[in-house]
Amino acid sequence: MKIACRVQSLTSSPTLAITSKAKQLKKSGVDVVSFGAGEPDFDTPVHIKKSAIKAINEGFTKYTPSAGMPQLKQAIVEKLKRDNNLQYDPSQIVVSNGAKHSLYSILQTICDKGDEVIIPVPYWVSYPEMVKVAQGKAVFILGEEKNKFKITAKQFEKAIKKKTRALIINSPANPTGCVYTKEELKQIADIAANYGICVISDEIYEKLVYDKAEHVSIASLNEKMLSLTFTVNGLSKAYSMTGWRIGYLAGPKDAVLKISNLQDHSTSCPNSIAQAAAVTALTSSDECIDKMKKEFVKRRNYIVDRINAIKGLSVIKPEGAFYVFCNISKTGLNSLEFAQRLLDEAQVAVIPGIGFGDDHYIRLSFATSTEQIEKGLDRISKWVKLI
Ligand code: PMP
Ligand code: GLU
Numbered sequence: 446m447k448i449a450c451r452v453q454s455l456t457s458s459p460t461l462a463i464t465s466k467a468k469q470l471k472k473s474g475v476d477v478v479s480f481g482a483g484e485p486d487f488d489t490p491v492h493i494k495k496s497a498i499k500a501i502n503e504g505f506t507k508y509t510p511s512a513g514m515p516q517l518k519q520a521i522v523e524k525l526k527r528d529n530n531l532q533y534d535p536s537q538i539v540v541s542n543g544a545k546h547s548l549y550s551i552l553q554t555i556c557d558k559g560d561e562v563i564i565p566v567p568y569w570v571s572y573p574e575m576v577k578v579a580q581g582k583a584v585f586i587l588g589e590e591k592n593k594f595k596i597t598a599k600q601f602e603k604a605i606k607k608k609t610r611a612l613i614i615n616s617p618a619n620p621t622g623c624v625y626t627k628e629e630l631k632q633i634a635d636i637a638a639n640y641g642i643c644v645i646s647d648e649i650y651e652k653l654v655y656d657k658a659e660h661v662s663i664a665s666l667n668e669k670m671l672s673l674t675f676t677v678n679g680l681s682k683a684y685s686m687t688g689w690r691i692g693y694l695a696g697p698k699d700a701v702l703k704i705s706n707l708q709d710h711s712t713s714c715p716n717s718i719a720q721a722a723a724v725t726a727l728t729s730s731d732e733c734i735d736k737m738k739k740e741f742v743k744r745r746n747y748i749v750d751r752i753n754a755i756k757g758l759s760v761i762k763p764e765g766a767f768y769v770f771c772n773i774s775k776t777g778l779n780s781l782e783f784a785q786r787l788l789d790e791a792q793v794a795v796i797p798g799i800g801f802g803d804d805h806y807i808r809l810s811f812a813t814s815t816e817q818i819e820k821g822l823d824r825i826s827k828w829v830k831l832i
Pocket of ligand 1: 483546619649680691
């Protein structure tokens with residue numbers, strides 16, 4: 446079959462692939478420890494599940510408006526005001542099938558063929574592929590480990606060309622857990638505003654920030670940034686609702702209208718029952734999130750100490766999300782060899798850094814139980830001595 450050029454070089458998601466391979470191996474009886482998961486291991490909180498059951502029983506099972514039901518859009522407007530100091534009108538919100546879908550629709554809407562989108566490396570695996578499908582060109586800038594994997598405003602300015610359309614900022618970040626400070630974002634915002642570059646701010650890990658780190662929405666810095674930014678968020682990570690598929694975006698009215706039209710002709714509305722549950726999640730207290738967060742902090746501290754005690758491996762302590770990006774360059778293996786051999790020889794699944802744009806690293810998720818983390822690290826430390 447003739448395949449359209451647009452998708453010919455599209456790759457599958459390495460995060461999803463390895464996670465499902467590990468699950469399959471487990472099912473077939475292999476005792477695999479998986480650090481692959483890009484989703485919290487906790488169950489969705491009971492009060493959210495109950496509201497979905499109620500929605501079913503009450504017959505809330507039909508199409509809603511494509512861009513989301515009015516009550517949910519209102520709850521999102523209030524959330525963005527309360528948590529992020531962002532003032533949006535419901536007409537500036539689109540509810541999508543996960544934040545991934547929001548990001549995809551934004552890129553489809555703002556990119557013309559050859560438009561450049563700046564992506565800091567390490568990046569979340571789907572950004573470059575989404576840019577590709579939108580026929581844009583991904584331009585990479587390296588966030589160095591010595592700067593906690595963050596890019597600087599200077600690097601950003603240097604990468605701007607005539608065709609630059611947007612910058613993707615992901616804070617807290619997947620896979621590094623880095624969190625941009627308000628000052629760092631201000632400097633980046635000044636450059637974006639100066640050159641009129643759109644910012645796509647992926648804030649899906651917003652609620653998972655640790656120690657003294659604080660989450661700041663770049664659109665909240667000034668009016669100009671508000672008019673240039675798409676703020677993207679979702680329920681997957683904060684409420685442990687990855688399978689429910691609810692994400693959302695907020696942005697400039699004219700672009701949001703087009704995104705809503707795109708959704709009209711592609712997916713229609715997100716699942717009505719999940720939308721009802723999302724209203725409950727966003728309008729109730731953050732107590733359930735705080736419980737998960739406490740557990741994540743414990744696991745993070747443990748995993749960081751254990752890895753740094755292994756000769757040849759090192760990590761910096763992430764300030765957000767639930768991943769560590771582990772430097773393997775001293776082992777002499779590239780990330781694919783490392784991950785493949787670790788899985789075959791020690792039955793531990795990790796994600797090779799190459800999928801995130803850096804072959805000297807592997808990603809480990811600590812969204813798995815402490816016992817599994819202990820067991821996995823015992824295996825890794827034994828295995829690393831043998832290679
Ligand atoms: N952005 C980042 C950085 C992510 O890690 C994820 C996780 N899949 C997403 C967006 C998408 O999340 P979802 O589609 O489940 O809302
Ligand atoms: N965001 C998660 C991860 O990075 C889920 C997988 C995916 O959507 O690609 O593992």
